[in-house]
Amino acid sequence: MSKKIQNKVRALRFENGEMTQEQLASVTCVTRQTIAAIENNKYSPSLELAFKIADTFDVPISTVFSYAEGDDVRD
């Protein structure tokens, strides 16, 4: 199985006061569709956006994104 960029954006949103995709999109200056695409592992964000997302949740980038084998890991 090949390695893919996985993320915990959805889980972190819920841990942070059930933040909506729209709210996260607004803080990180992207569209809601982009956040949805990232959560579904359909789009890999740029480093800058990845840092912005991690910064929003106040966690290190490695907590949000990982490079691992397997299918969708969203929580």
Next chain:
Amino acid sequence: MKKQQLSYYEKRSIVSIVVLLSVYSSMFYDAFVYYQLDNPQQGLLNFWGNQFLELFLCLIVVYLVALLAFNLINKKITGETRPKITDERDNSIELTAIHASFYTLALGVFVAMLTGMWVETYSLLFLIILSSFMASGLVADIIRIALYRKSS
């Protein structure tokens, strides 16, 4: 996984495809009528020069009107307005679409030049160039829709 509804950009690309098909159909129809005439008043180069000028003007005007109408209708039906920001995903999709469109146009012009060299008829050369303009526009819109769908 449940697919998202069509986004603003996908709907806009569909409108763009409709505009392209209608404008180019009218251009091809004009060419068809011209070639049906036994003794046309207009010379061949003059006709094609007019056609291309007309094409660019028509495309700009029709596209603007269609986009305006689309924005109004879309807002009325879905309440959705044009997204205020264009983010990195939009830019990356746009870049891929423009890339593909450019290569299609370049290929079309190359084929047209080869035709000009071998067949030595202006008509076929211009028809291929006109077709490659249409194909490049269609390819860009189709790729936009496909990439937005893929990542939705």
